[in-house]
Amino acid sequence: MNIFNKYVEDYDKWYDANKYAYLSELKALKQIIPKKGKGLEIGVGTGRFAGPLGVSVGIDPSRKMLELAKRRGIKTFSGRGERLPFRECEFDYCLMAITICFVSEPGRVIKEAERVLKKNGKLIIAIVDKDSHLGRYYMKKKLQGHRFYREANFFSSREIVELLTKHGFDNLIAVQTVFKPLKEIKELEEPEKGFGKGGFVAVCGTKTRGMRRVP
Secondary structure (H helix, E strand, C coil): CHHHHHCHHHHHHHHHHCHHHHHHHHHHHHHHCCCCCCEEEECCCCCCCHHHHCCCEEEECCHHHHHHHHHCCCEEEECCCCCCCCCCCCEEEEEEECCHHHCCCHHHHHHHHHHHEEEEEEEEEEEECCCCHHHHHHHHHHHCCCCCCCCCCCCCHHHHHHHHHHCCEEEEEEEEECCCCHHHCCCCCCCEECCCCCCEEEEEEEECCCCCCCC
16 A cells, blocks of 8 residues: 555546546446445545545545545545445445455455445446456556556456355446547547446446345
8 A cells, every 4th residue: 555655646647647538437337336325435545436426435545545535525434445444234335446456355345345235235346357458458567567556456347247246246237438548548438338348347236135244
């Protein structure tokens, strides 16, 4: 987390430098994120997703990122997804946008999300699909020792589907965008259902069973 604290401004500027890719990602997420209810973003970062999407609560281990998120109107908490400081069944939905590739125990984070979700609550996991053109671009950056991506563990969309299914989430739906290289995106892209074409993919699952305590 020292990297994210040290280079928080560089991280946040990416969204301005890649304006239409970012706005396309938001547009895709708006298709599947609930329009009502209390939401939590796990790994809220600087609030670039939670703010525009109306997610009221965010948690992140980076203190400096939380400072920016708070300025964007988000109620912030310092902590990690593996141990959420919230009570059971508190939220209507949880969002993880480009977060799961940076956590040490993805399964544990998903279990915690399930714990704090109400029955029929939604968990939305957005990733850079490692099997896509964008995934290959970032995998190259990882191998080159990029300060943000060298520790990242990228996932494919199919792996996210398998993780959600394994942990009891049903009624999965997916949406994708970022169909061209980042530098070529000069206008808003129309998102498409499913995955396999876009570099940015969001998968939404529903918690349909009762509470399960995390061991």
